[in-house]
Amino acid sequence: MTSPHEGPQEAPIVPPPPGTIADLFQEALPDIEFTATQGAGDVILIVGRDDVPRVLRTAKDDPRLDLKYLRCLLGVDHMDGGLEVVYQLYSFTHKHGVTIKTRLPLDDPRVASAASIWKGADWLERETAEMFGITFEGHPNPVPLLLPDDMTDHHPLRKDNPFAQVEEWQGVRLGAEASKAGHIPAGYESIAGEGGEEDGG
Amino acid sequence: MAVEDKDKTATPSRALSGLEREAERLRPVEVQHPHALYREVLPGVIQAPADYLLAMARKSSLWPMTFGLACCAIEMMSAYMSHHDLDRFGIVPWASPRQADVMIVAGTVTKKMAPSVKLLYEQMPNPKWVVAMGSCATNGGPYTRYDRVVQGVDKLVPVDVYVPGCPPRPEALIDGLIALQEMIMRDRGSIG
Amino acid sequence: MLTDQERELETLDIHVNVGPQHPATHGVFRMVLTVSGEKVVDVVPHIGYMHRGAEKLSEGMDYRQALIYQDRTEYLAQFNAELCYCLAVEKLAGLEVPERAEYIRVILTELNRITSHYMFVGAFATDIGVYGTAFTYAFREREYIQEIFDAVSGDRMMYGYFRPGGVVWDVTDDFKDRVRWVCGQTRVGIDDIDRLLTKNEIFLTRCLDIGVISKEDAIDYGLSGPMLRACGLPFDLRRAEPYSIYDRFQFDIPTGTRGDVYDRYLVRMEEMRQSVRIVEQALEEMPDGAIMPEKAPRRLRLPPGEVYMRTENPRGEYGIYLVSKGGEKPYRLKIRSSCLSNLTALKQMVVGHYVADAVVILGSVDIVLGEVDR
Numbered sequence: 001m002t003s004p005h006e007g008p009q010e011a012p013i014v015p016p017p018p019g020t021i022a023d024l025f026q027e028a029l030p031d032i033e034f035t036a037t038q039g040a041g042d043v044i045l046i047v048g049r050d051d052v053p054r055v056l057r058t059a060k061d062d063p064r065l066d067l068k069y070l071r072c073l074l075g076v077d078h079m080d081g082g083l084e085v086v087y088q089l090y091s092f093t094h095k096h097g098v099t100i101k102t103r104l105p106l107d108d109p110r111v112a113s114a115a116s117i118w119k120g121a122d123w124l125e126r127e128t129a130e131m132f133g134i135t136f137e138g139h140p141n142p143v144p145l146l147l148p149d150d151m152t153d154h155h156p157l158r159k160d161n162p163f164a165q166v167e168e169w170q171g172v173r174l175g176a177e178a179s180k181a182g183h184i185p186a187g188y189e190s191i192a193g194e195g196g197e198e199d200g201g
Numbered sequence: 202m203a204v205e206d207k208d209k210t211a212t213p214s215r216a217l218s219g220l221e222r223e224a225e226r227l228r229p230v231e232v233q234h235p236h237a238l239y240r241e242v243l244p245g246v247i248q249a250p251a252d253y254l255l256a257m258a259r260k261s262s263l264w265p266m267t268f269g270l271a272c273c274a275i276e277m278m279s280a281y282m283s284h285h286d287l288d289r290f291g292i293v294p295w296a297s298p299r300q301a302d303v304m305i306v307a308g309t310v311t312k313k314m315a316p317s318v319k320l321l322y323e324q325m326p327n328p329k330w331v332v333a334m335g336s337c338a339t340n341g342g343p344y345t346r347y348d349r350v351v352q353g354v355d356k357l358v359p360v361d362v363y364v365p366g367c368p369p370r371p372e373a374l375i376d377g378l379i380a381l382q383e384m385i386m387r388d389r390g391s392i393g
Numbered sequence: 394m395l396t397d398q399e400r401e402l403e404t405l406d407i408h409v410n411v412g413p414q415h416p417a418t419h420g421v422f423r424m425v426l427t428v429s430g431e432k433v434v435d436v437v438p439h440i441g442y443m444h445r446g447a448e449k450l451s452e453g454m455d456y457r458q459a460l461i462y463q464d465r466t467e468y469l470a471q472f473n474a475e476l477c478y479c480l481a482v483e484k485l486a487g488l489e490v491p492e493r494a495e496y497i498r499v500i501l502t503e504l505n506r507i508t509s510h511y512m513f514v515g516a517f518a519t520d521i522g523v524y525g526t527a528f529t530y531a532f533r534e535r536e537y538i539q540e541i542f543d544a545v546s547g548d549r550m551m552y553g554y555f556r557p558g559g560v561v562w563d564v565t566d567d568f569k570d571r572v573r574w575v576c577g578q579t580r581v582g583i584d585d586i587d588r589l590l591t592k593n594e595i596f597l598t599r600c601l602d603i604g605v606i607s608k609e610d611a612i613d614y615g616l617s618g619p620m621l622r623a624c625g626l627p628f629d630l631r632r633a634e635p636y637s638i639y640d641r642f643q644f645d646i647p648t649g650t651r652g653d654v655y656d657r658y659l660v661r662m663e664e665m666r667q668s669v670r671i672v673e674q675a676l677e678e679m680p681d682g683a684i685m686p687e688k689a690p691r692r693l694r695l696p697p698g699e700v701y702m703r704t705e706n707p708r709g710e711y712g713i714y715l716v717s718k719g720g721e722k723p724y725r726l727k728i729r730s731s732c733l734s735n736l737t738a739l740k741q742m743v744v745g746h747y748v749a750d751a752v753v754i755l756g757s758v759d760i761v762l763g764e765v766d767r
Contacts, residue, residue, distance in 0.1 A: 009697045009719040040484050040700035068612050072701065072712055074727040086714065088701050088729075092612065092628060099701060120615030123737045146441035146766055147349065148313040156349070156449050157725075163453055164348035166341075268414060270421055271443055271763055272468035275512075276550060279539075282532035296416040314421055314442040317413050343461060346453065347446030368550050 013037045021065070021098045028062045029055060042088075044099045052085075052102050053112040059089055059100070060117055066091045067098065070114070073124035075132040077159045083109050083132055104134065113139040131157040256389030259302065259328065260382040262291040266301035266325065268318075270308025273335035273368040277307045280371035292378060298324040303381065304358070305374075309337035309344055310351045322358045330385070332377055333360045336367045343367065406434055409748065413442050419516060419755070420762030424739070431747045436740050440733075443766040451726040456482050456557060456693045459723060464551040466728060467764045469512050472498070472505040473706045475555040480636055481702035481713040482557035485695045489686055494559035495638045496679040500572060501545065501554070503668040503675070507579055508535045509707035510661045510668075513759045514586055517658065520756035521599050527586055534582035541571050557693060559685040569676055576669050576676075583665050591662070600655035604742040604754035607652060614741075615734040618709025619664065620758065623649035623656035630705035641678070642671045654757040661759075664707075694721050701729075708732050708759055728767050732760040 015036060020043050022036035032055060035046040047055050059067040067089035076084040083104045090097040104111055113136035114121040125136045126145040133155040136142065147156070154161055167173065217225065269277050281287050281294055295301050298321045310318055322331070333354050336342035341352035354360060361384060364377035406429045413421040421442035427435040447466050451459040460478055467474035476498055483490060490498075515531030539549050545564050546554035554560055590596050606616070608624040621628060627648040631639040647663035649656025695717040703712040709731025716725035735758050743751045 040698050042701060070615050072714060072729040074714055076716055076725045119613045120734055120737050146444040156446060163346040166345055167352050267416055272465055272550060275468060279532060283529055284536045309445050311442060311444055314413060321414055344445040347450055350445055370549060
C-alpha cells in the first residue's frame with residue numbers, strides 16, 4: 001500500500017475559509033457537530049454516523065443548499081481507523097458542491113441508507129456494501145451488484161483482502177510465495193530493477 | 202451430344218457453332234505435373250481426398266460466435282470492418298452459437314461469466330475451435346491478481362490459438378485466424 | 394386494442410433473458426425482462442460480468458502504473474479517462490503541466506470523444522436495425538482518427554500516453570497536418586451519417602418519444618452527460634467546472650428538450666461537431682515547448698489528502714476519488730462511473746415500452762461495460 005519506510009499519514013484538517021458551503025450547513029443544521037476541512041477540491045464535512053440521515057435529507061431539501069445531485073458514493077477502508085462512507089453532492093441551482101464523510105467502527109459497520117433520498121444511491125450503496133461489508137439500513141434491495149452470488153463472503157476492497165496468486169508464470173506453476181505483492185519469479189531479477197526509474201515516464 | 206470429329210490443329214474456315222464451342226471447352230486437358238489435383242477423369246471434376254476438401258471448406262468459412270467481452274472486442278470489430286476486413290477470409294460474425302464454428306474469446310473472463318462461457322462452448326456443434334484473443338483470455342492479463350478473474354480462458358475450454366497483445370492489433374488477430382486455418386488444414390486427418 | 398373477451402383471458406408474464414452474450418447488449422450485460430405480451434412490465438439489470446477489480450489493483454501499483462487501468466476501464470474514451478486520472482494526481486501533487494502538453498491532451502481527448510461518439514452512432518444504429526451500414530461508416534471514420542493515435546502513442550487502443558505532469562513523449566512533426574486533415578474528414582463523415590439517419594422516417598419512428606425521462610428524475614438518478622443534456626439541462630463539466638485549459642475555447646453545449654432517445658442521438662451528433670471546433674481552435678494556439686515539467690520527480694510521492702476530480706467523458710461525468718496517505722501508491726482510487734449511474738435509470742425508461750424498444754433504449758444509454766463494472 002505505502003512505501004515501506006513510511007506509514008500511512010492522514011491529511012491535516014485545514015479549516016475552510018469563511019463564506020463556503022460549510023457555513024450554510026452550519027446555518028441549516030445548527031445543532032449538529034461538523035468538522036469542516038478544505039480538501040484539494042471541495043469542502044469536506046465530517047459528520048457522525050447517527051447524524052447522517054438528517055444531514056443528507058437537509059442537504060437535499062433545504063433551499064439554500066439544494067444539493068439534489070448525488071455524484072458519488074464510496075467507501076474507504078482505513079484499517080484500524082474504521083470504515084468510511086463518502087458522499088459527494090452538487091447543486092445545479094447554486095453551483096456548489098460538498099463532500100460529506102462519516103466514519104464507521106470496524107465491528108459495527110452500519111449506516112442509514114440514502115436510497116430513499118436519492119434514487120441513484122440505490123446501486124452505489126449496493127456496490128459499497130458488497131465491497132466493504134457495510135450494511136446500509138433501510139436499503140430496498142440489498143443484494144450484491146457486481147460480485148457473483150457465491151462469492152460474497154469476503155469483501156474485495158478491504159485492505160486485509162490480499163491480491164490473488166498468479167497460478168502460472170511462463171508455464172511454471174508457482175507456489176504460495178507468489179502471492180506476495182512484488183514477487184519476482186526466478187531468473188527475472190536482473191531486469192526487474194527497482195521498480196521502474198525512467199524520467200518522466 | 203454428337204460431336205463432329207475435327208482435326209485439332211486445323212483452323213476452321215467458318216465460325217464454330219455453339220455445340221462445337223461447347224465441345225471444345227469441355228475437351229479434357231492433359232496435365233503432366235505429377236502432383237496436379239485436376240486429373241483426367243471426368244471433364245471439369247476435381248479429384249481430391251475427402252478430408253482435404255472438408256478441411257478446406259471448414260477453414261474457408263469459419264463463422265465466429267460474437268463473443269466480445271471487453272476491450273479486445275473493439276479490436277475484433279475493427280478486424281471485421283472494412284479497414285482490415287475479415288470477410289474476405291470467409292469469416293462472418295454470427296451471434297448464435299448453434300451455427301458458429303469458432304469462438305473468439307475477446308476479453309477478460311470473470312468468475313461470474315465463466316458458466317456462460319462453458320455453456321456457450323458446449324452449445325457449439327463440432328467441429329469447433331477456440332481462439333483466445335488478448336492477454337486477458339490467455340492468462341488473466343493485467344487483471345490476473347484479482348480473485349474474481351479467471352486466469353485465462355483455457356481453464357474453462359480448450360484453446361487452439363492464443364493471440365497475444367493488449368489488445369492485439371487487428372492484423373495480429375488476422376494472423377491468429379490464418380494460423381488457425383493452417384492448423385485446420387494440417388490436422389485434417391484427425392477431425393471427423 | 395383489447396376486446397372485453399381478450400381482457401378476461403388469463404395470460405402469463407414471461408421472463409425474457411437478454412443474456413450476457415447477446416449481439417445487442419454492448420458487452421456482457423444481462424437484463425431480465427418481464428413481458429406481458431410485447432410490453433415490458435419489469436426489467437432487472439444484472440451487471441458484474443466484467444468486474445475485474447481495477448480499483449483494488451490500482452492500490453497495488455504506483456501512480457504511474459495505475460494509469461493503465463484507466464485505459465482498460467473506459468475502453469472507448471481512453472484519453473478522457475487518462476486525463477481525469479492525471480488531473481487528479483496532479484491536483485494532489487501540485488504538478489504544473491506545461492502549455493504544449495495541455496494542448497496535446499485537449500486535442501487528443503476531443504478526438505477521442507469523436508471516436509467514442511462514432512462508436513455510439515454505429516452501435517446504436519445497429520440496435521435499431523440499420524444492420525451494418527452506419528456501423529461500417531463509423532468504423533471507417535474511426536480508423537482515420539485511430540491512425541493518429543497509433544502514430545502518437547504507439548498503440549491503437551490502450552494508449553498510456555498521458556502521465557501525471559504532461560505526456561510521455563512529444564508528438565510527431567506531421568501531427569498538426571494530420572489532425573487538420575482528420576477534422577475536415579470528420580465533418581464529412583458526420584454529415585454522411587447524418588444524411589443516412591437523422592431524417593429517416595423509420596429512425597424517427599423508432600426513436601421519437603421512446604425512453605423519456607424527466608429532468609427531475611434524471612438529476613435524482615445521477616444521470617450525466619448527453620443523457621442529462623437531452624433532458625434539457627445544459628450542464629457540461631467543461632463549462633461548469635473547467636479543468637485543464639477548456640476555459641480558453643469557444644464551444645456550444647447541445648441540449649435537447651424531450652429527454653427521449655432521439656434527443657440523445659442528436660445531442661451526441663452535435664457534440665461531435667463541437668469537438669471538431671475545439672480541436673481546430675487548439676491546433677491554432679498550440680505552442681512549442683516542453684511536454685513534462687522541468688523538475689518532474691522520478692518517483693511520484695503524493696502528500697496525504699483526498700480529491701474528487703471529475704471530467705466530462707463522452708458518456709457523462711467520469712470521476713476519480715483519490716485518497717492518498719502519503720507514499721507512492723494510491724490508498725483508495727474510486728472510479729465514479731458515468732455509465733453505472735446512467736444505467737440506474739434503465740428501469741424507469743424501459744417499463745411500458747415494447748421489447749424492441751428496450752434494446753433501443755439500452756443502446757441510447759451508451760454503456761461501456763468496462764466502466765460499469767470496473
